[in-house]
Amino acid sequence: MKPVKTALCSFGMSGKIFHAPFIHLHKGFDLYAVLERNKSEAETGYPEIRTFRSITSLLNDQSIELLIVNTPNATHYQYAKMGLEMGKHVLVEKPFTTTVGEAEELIGLAKEQNKILTVYHNRRWDSDFKTVQDVIGKKLLGDVVEAEFHFDRYKKDLNPKLHKELTGPGSGILYDLGSHLIDQAIQLFGMPVKVFGDTAMIRPFSKVDDYMELILYYNDNLRVRLKGSYLVKEPLPAYILHGTMGSFIKSRGDVQETALKLAKNLSDKDWGSEAETGMGLLHTEIAGEVSRKYIPSLKGDYMEYYNLLYNAIRNDGAVPVTGYQGMLVIKIIEAAYKSVAENRVVSL
Helix, strand or coil: CCCEEEEECCCCHHHHHHHHHHHHHCCCEEEEEEECCCCCCHHHHCCCCEEECCHHHHHCCCCCCEEEECCCHHHHHHHHHHHHHCCCEEEEECCCCCCHHHHHHHHHHHHHHCCCEEEECHHHHCHHHHHHHHHHHCCCCCCEEEEEEECCCECCCCCCCHHHCCCCCCCCCCCCHHHHHHHHHHHHHCCCCEEEEEEECCCCCCCCCCEEEEEEECCCCCEEEEEEECECCCCCCCEEEEECCEEEEECCCCCHHHHHHCCCCCCCCCCCCCCHHHCEEEEEEECCEEEEEEECCCCCCCHHHHHHHHHHHHHCCCCCCEHHHHHHHHHHHHHHHHHHHHCCCEEC
16 A cells, blocks of 8 residues: 655644544555644644645645645635646645636646546535435435525634635635535535525624525425524534425534544544434334334544545545535535525526
8 A cells, every 4th residue: 555645735723633633544645744834733743744834845845646725715726726737636625616617627627637636525424414315315205305404603703713704705604614515415416406595694793604594496396405604502403304205303413523623533433423312313104104213323434535535546446525526516605695696596
């Protein structure tokens, strides 16, 4: 197994929590380098890592094979383009880009360079979403006719990360939490044919949208509502699904982010296991008999993303999240903002 020499473009929360631990543990990757302009925090946890002070000097290191663009949203396109032009495989944090045009350009460039371009939509490997996906895949609800997904926070104070609270390309809840919900909806139901969007600034002093609701319309009369807010103190069910044979209600129960913040061992046999209190309620008909019960959640595991990425780089396997899939999320976000501006349903 030849490890993939990997570089992080920053060592903020995403670098420390969502990437470095997995890259370090995975035998197929070498956590080789990091971009930190002033500090050297990565060296504390990873003494062998190389610290670069500029993106240019980092990209000039020809031994780097994979560049992880985990910088502020507005810089994703620029850094990803630079990485591809320098012959690197590129992983881009969500949201992929701020516009569809940027996304399409990067997809074309990756094809020209014959390099892998992937988007880090890690919430596909959350325990709660995997459980919902399993319920739908097994047709336990029959044909789904209505779904409502929530991704909420309670953050009355503004985020200390200023780039998340200042107006500009890629700012606001629709690009932040909305990206996760949109990607999950596409994975379950495909692309909608129409979108209606509603956004607002609901916190005192907020300069960016911190409330969102989208309605995704599908040809087969399916409606999917996606909602997110930074002022939800009492958690609501994260997934509410109704079908021709029953309903499924599930809380947001994935434990991985919390475990990562507590520096828990990724190799633990119970990694990604939800508490029993997070089980979803399935009320349906099975073999002609009505069944109402709580079902255990599947395990979440973000390492699966890196397993797939390694196989894609070394063995020409399927890319875990393609640039095209990342672009579809941005396409819906653009349509949603058009809907908000024009106060109408927008066709895709």
